[in-house]
Amino acid sequence: MYSVTQYRAKRFGLKLVMQLFCAGVAATCLFPLFWMAASSLKTQETVFSDFSLLPSNPQWLNYVNAWTKGGFGVYFLNSIFYSTVVVVGIVLISSLAAYAFARLRFPGRQFFFILFLATMMIPIPGAFIALYVLLNKLGLINTHWGYILPQINGGLALSIFLLKTFFEKLPKDLEDSARIDGCTKWGIYWHLAMPLAKPAIAVVVIFNVLAVWNEYLLAMLVLTDKELMPLQRGLMVFQGAHITQYPLLMAGMTISVIPIVVVYLLMQRYIIEGITAGAIKG
Amino acid sequence: MTHRKKPWILGVYLAALLAGCAQKQNSSQLTIWHWMSDREDTLQELAGRYETATGIPVRFELFAPSEAYSQKVKAAAQTNTLPDVFGVLGEKRDLASFILSGHVANIAEEINDQEGAWRKLLFEKPLLMNEFDAGNGYGVPVGTYGVPLDVMNIQFLYNKDLFRQAGLDPNKPPVTWRDFLAANAKLKEKGIQGLVSGWGEIWLIECLASNFAWNIMGQDKILATLKGKVLYTDSDWVRVLKLFQEMRDQGALAEGVVTMINKRAEQIFANGQAAFAMNGSWCVNVYHGMNPSLDYGVMLPPRVSNTYPQVIWGGAGSNFMVNAKSVRKEQAAAFLKWLTAKEQQVYLATQTRNLPSNREALVDLPPILAEFVNDMDRTVHPSLMPLAEFPLVTEAMTKGIQSILIGEKTPEELAAQVQAVKDRELEKQMAQR
Incomplete structure (x- = not known):
């Protein structure tokens, strides 16, 4: 039989173990980021000999060099542009499709939904050559659209899946009330379903912003003009077949991570809400 | 009303922005694809020097890492959109398949011109890696299909x-x-x-x-x-x-x-x-x-x-091939000849600390590189085996x-x-x- 003290001690012990476990997991997640930031302040000679997280002689110029040598000025704007257009495209198309799959009754509804899901099994790199041939025939090689459209296409399946699950959970009574008040199907989608789906849309936005921001292989395939390339191309300048300029690479990566962290922090509340609201439940 | 028009204005703006993004290429410009990101600055400098010397603009386009580059080259080959000069990564059988598909020009005439003046400048074995002789097992017509930029x-x-x-x-x-x-x-x-x-x-x-x-x-x-x-x-x-x-x-x-x-x-x-x-x-x-x-x-x-x-x-570090379907293939071969000439090769070797493919460019090499050069004649490579x-x-x-x-x-x-x-x-x- 436990006394209150014993019970409290046990609870405290369990809590401590849990906290230590969580701290351990957090440390393993954060350590690479710290290492990246620390390495960005070292020299090529000290990056693998000085293992301190706070370098004694920080090389702040690495950031300037990474920005100028990597041509980040142009690439940064390009990445912001691509991320915005692709994510807006995905949210618009996937929300319309998801709402239709969730609420409208039409022949082949289930079949087409599964067909969409099946595209999740085909990674873009697996279809590179076929995609290149298609884009070439459409005259889209080395154009913004040639890079944007495949990414919108690639992001649709998961986004439709997430949003459909969310829309299905919306109470039908709300829609019935809106219909009685004279709302059209479009009106219900735009004025009712979309505002309620903010948490799920936040999840879709963050997933896709991450994917587009970090995309590189498709850019290499489709684009040839440096002026059209995204940010990741700038990072590649520091990573040669034989030589990798680690401090500049790490400085460039630190710069490239900042916008993503900002987007995540801005949408954090919605993301957690979206996940807990069942946005990613099967 | 004004409020409702805004998305359309934005749409028109985006369409205009996106429509005007296709590349307009100078008709005399030579385009070269490569994967050597650590030599980007040096190659760009050489491109500038060539334009100054000849008036022909050269555009080096970098695609790295090498796996992404290989995908790009294969995809471009399937759509006949290869640049004037490019490199084929992989084994000799990969080069052979590009040649048999008609993508790589035979530059034997240029390399053997003037009693083989160009050929004599280059290390023999790295060049051999780009050559196919009579009766080769790949069915490739006899010829020279590329030149080494550097050796190793x-x-x-x-x-x-x-x-x-x-x-x-x-x-x-x-x-x-x-x-x-x-x-x-x-x-x-x-x-x-x-x-x-x-x-x-x-x-x-x-x-x-x-x-x-x-x-x-x-x-x-x-x-x-x-x-x-x-x-x-x-x-x-x-x-x-x-x-x-x-x-x-x-x-x-x-x-x-x-x-x-x-x-x-x-x-x-x-x-x-x-x-x-x-x-x-x-x-x-x-x-x-x-x-x-x-x-x-x-x-x-x-x-x-x-x-x-x-x-x-040992052999070639990196090779460049001329696109057989390029309308500028003569100019492309001339550029490669210029690129492998002594002055450019000395510059490349100095800047990148790699072994030049031109024998005459073995001057002012760091002592450690000179030690590597001394053994170039001992080199073999599976690609050179019959x-x-x-x-x-x-x-x-x-x-x-x-x-x-x-x-x-x-x-x-x-x-x-x-x-x-x-x-x-x-x-x-x-x-x-």
Whole structure:
């Protein structure tokens, strides 16, 4: 039989173990980021000999060099542009499709939904050559659209899946009330379903912003003009077949991570809400 | 109303922005695709110099890493959108397939013009890697289909400071196998690791095994093995495999070498954590970047036998090909001739610390690079052999050597296993005929 003290001690012990476990997991997640930031302040000679997280002689110029040598000025704007257009495209198309799959009754509804899901099994790199041939025939090689459209296409399946699950959970009574008040199907989608789906849309936005921001292989395939390339191309300048300029690479990566962290922090509340609201439940 | 119009205004703006993004290319401009991101600045500088000298603009377009570049080149080949000059990565059979598909121009006429003036400037073997002679097994018409931009060979490196620490003479690296093992024993006594190399990338294992095989049995017996007339269970082949076992048993290898990638191996050697490395001449630039004060020397892989000469793997570092379908192919070939001329090659070698493909450009090389150059005539490469081994046999051999290194297999077991794979491949080949 436990006394209150014993019970409290046990609870405290369990809590401590849990906290230590969580701290351990957090440390393993954060350590690479710290290492990246620390390495960005070292020299090529000290990056693998000085293992301190706070370098004694920080090389702040690495950031300037990474920005100028990597041509980040142009690439940064390009990445912001691509991320915005692709994510807006995905949210618009996937929300319309998801709402239709969730609420409208039409022949082949289930079949087409599964067909969409099946595209999740085909990674873009697996279809590179076929995609290149298609884009070439459409005259889209080395154009913004040639890079944007495949990414919108690639992001649709998961986004439709997430949003459909969310829309299905919306109470039908709300829609019935809106219909009685004279709302059209479009009106219900735009004025009712979309505002309620903010948490799920936040999840879709963050997933896709991450994917587009970090995309590189498709850019290499489709684009040839440096002026059209995204940010990741700038990072590649520091990573040669034989030589990798680690401090500049790490400085460039630190710069490239900042916008993503900002987007995540801005949408954090919605993301957690979206996940807990069942946005990613099967 | 104004509020409702805003999305349309934005839409029109975006459409206008996106519509005006297609590349307008100068009709005389030469476009060159490459993957060498660490030479980007140097190549851009040379492009500027060429335009100044000839008025022809040259545009180097970088696509890295090499895997992405390869995908891009294959995709562009399928749509006939290759640039004027490009490189084909991979083995000779990959180059052959590009040639047979009509994508690579034969520049034999240019290279042999004026009694072979251009040819004579270049190292012979790296150029041979781009050539196909009569009766080649790939069915490619006789010709020259590319030129090397730079050359390389793969040798052993040793750390002179660590040699001193172990009481070894830093100016007398081990020459024979026995010397090598003895040096390793002394290094081990001082707690210094022996040989490090990126043997997780199995082509480096293939390279060393091939070096040993050439030294032990010579070219004729290797060719006989490729033809299936000598078995891998032959005592000479078992001896090759036993050398790896000996290295393991004597503790002559750095920790984790079996699964190590070469970039990691380079870090270890550059930071003085291993006494020996096996690496290509590109390492001079790599080590300089990682540790400019590293004091090291170049040595041939240890000699195992006196019967046959020692060889090392070597050849072209990177090659450029002219697009056979380009309307500017003559200008493209002229540019490659200019790029491989002495002045440009000296500049390339100085800036990138790689071996130039032009023999006349071997001036003012760093001493360590000069040591690599001295052994260029010893180079061999599987691409230059009249016959190629079945890829599955090579894979069984190299992966099997990894198994020996971790004590999973004996040399005899591996030899039997490799021979079994070879027998299967020969049977398949016979059945296909």
